[in-house]
Amino acid sequence: MSGLLHPFIQLGYGLEFKCEALIACALAQASTHRKQFSRALDTETFDEIRAGDLDGGNGLSLLDIMELMRIDPITDKITYDDDPYTEENRALSQTLAIKYAKLWSVGNSESSVREKSIEVMSVIALVYGSLTRPGYRPVLEFGVMHNLTSSYFLPILLDALPLHKKVRLLHAYAFTFIYIFATKGCPPLHIPPELTLADTHRAESAESSSSGNPWMEVIDKAIANNDMHVAKVVRALWRLSLLTAFPTQPNASKGYELPPYINCLYLARITVDSINMSTRRDSVTDKLQLTAQDGRRNWAHGMVAYDEFWAKYGQAL
Template sequence: MTDTAASKTTRLPAHENTDYSVIEKASMSLGHAPSGLLLPGIDKNTEKEATRLCARDYLEHHVFFNNYRFHNHLNHHLLAVFSMGGSAKRLQEIFDGNRIIQRPTMPMHQVEINATNYTEYLAKEEHYPDYVAFFHKELDAAGDEWHAVVSKYISDPRIFPFFMSGAFHPFIQIGYGLEFESKAITATALAQACVHIPDVEESYFPAAFEEMRMNLDNGSANDVSLMQTLDMLRGERAAADIEYKESIFARENTILGSKLAAKYGKLWTVCADEKAISAKYEELLSTAALLYISTTRPGYKQVLDFFVLHCLTSAYFLPIILDVLSTEQKARTLHAHWIVTLSIYSLVGAPQLYITPEHTATNTHAVADGIYGGSANPWLDVFKDAINHNDIHVPKVIRALWRGSILSALQNKDSTEQKALPPVNWLYIARATLDTITMSSLISGSDDRNKGTRFWDKGMLGYDQFWENREKV
């Protein structure tokens, strides 16, 4: 952190690990939504420790951990591991490891944000604590009906693009707040959205959705699958003006990528019908998983892209967030999620997908027995390794794949919607993630790389230049 940044922040004294008063100070509590996933291992002690550590994060840390607006992932890591039954000791280790890089909270301003003026301070990072105070007050005032407050703000077209920006991070934070029934975490999520700089054009969401809806109404819609939209976008990318850049977020590429995403996103139809939305969600999650695992060119070691992974980890939270929305808004939110996924896909160069039989095998136990041996549940080792992994994103990836494995197992294979779903070997992808990502995000990356560990790749995977320095098998 620079001296200038430090001068604008106030480092509160770190609370002792024996100080449980932080829970009341932050009004922090943790519950669990029906759409969330939990494993045995959670007890009253781990729940108390998770609540205390989330309260400390709320009180002590800023939303971004540096001046480049890199996101604070501390409670993401904590709660993902907590949901898998991680011990109190492990939760403390995660907090201590993540805390080192965090920036302290910023001071409140004299201005009071309220329901009338809350859009006047959008995209202004310095007003994050003011937004947290405002949204926490709004949620508390709503009592047991606080989900309606969340729905109101998510549905507000003036700030909806903010929720979908920043590689889905505000969306993910909203998901955590709702999954763990925490008004405090939800307040930070709403505040986080408001201080983002939107990186998706505001008009693309409603315009693409309304054109898709109009085509549905007049009978001219062709229900193109998500895999087909990826193929179509990739075909046009070659003729588009998206140039190879070291940074995928070059402004000119972002604009072109958003236009391509809107153009092809509107071809995917989402009806405002609960059964249809459920089937479309399963298609989205399956496609996100295959996109995540299959961008590695033949002959190269496995590549897992940092930005594509957020399309998968954010998709975990869609059922949780959709639960608080109207049917119409569910359809709009699901559709918008895919448009952002297409935008990210275009920004990483719209790579060819190399889907192998290992990626799509559905008899995962047979495959696992052949590779790993034994007859026990192979997911148990996945969860154990995810709990102990020191990368902040790996446990979230595993949770998304965990959800997918359950949905796939319980699909009604006779329904028209389910027949169109691409098969996914969720276990294989989970194991590939753990075997590929071996670098810790809690210690010096350079030290880790010297030990031969591997991290997420970042870049335009669809271009030859990206692969020039990648390691071959």
């Protein structure tokens, strides 16, 4: 995924801060990386994936698609490994993602692009916060985390494109999430009650006073954190909280299941309170190592759908 989401993030930074050098670096990085999705994103296959867009259909919701993926026979062939990205698992996950990305569609209108982008961002946040099995300390998964941090830039990149390219980009972005979800074994969601509770404080606009705004404490903790991913997660959650804080959220059409309201502040707090990693150089091997600070934890790197993962890496409460 590094050749896809990292350039996406870097390109987003370049557009956000109007830095042409960053934009050039992002495009160069994307051009020189190993092709991980040459099958899925070639013209012919991607046109098949986007057939629903071109037909103008609403397709299935991402939540419905995830449920179908869990019971698909292809998922049964994805086997547990400490490295979720074995060649066999990559191939099976890509096959699964191609199959189900075809069932999701984006209409050829600005309103559809907006509604579907909020759906994608909300589902990613929901999955990010719902992978921990009951009775265990919170697990925040590294691959899904990159989907979340990159989602901050989705509105920025969409705003820079004409409508037909917005539709293509959004569908390709949804595909990457479906693929990452597949590589984890299509895990069931364990939604903590706090995740869907209304955030009574909401996110404040830039012009509002920050006094009493709980986001400020979370942002301060994120900036002070040794792991730079944490600040990017909090930024993405803050943006999502703004996009869903006002009465312009998409309305579910009949039979189309949208994700529940996401308490982004809760997820941001869980992140800053759970993750704190520092890079150090090992005196024996002379290699860089990641070390947990203050009794906190690293990101989970694994196939969280499987009992083997929890037996080896889970920390019971």
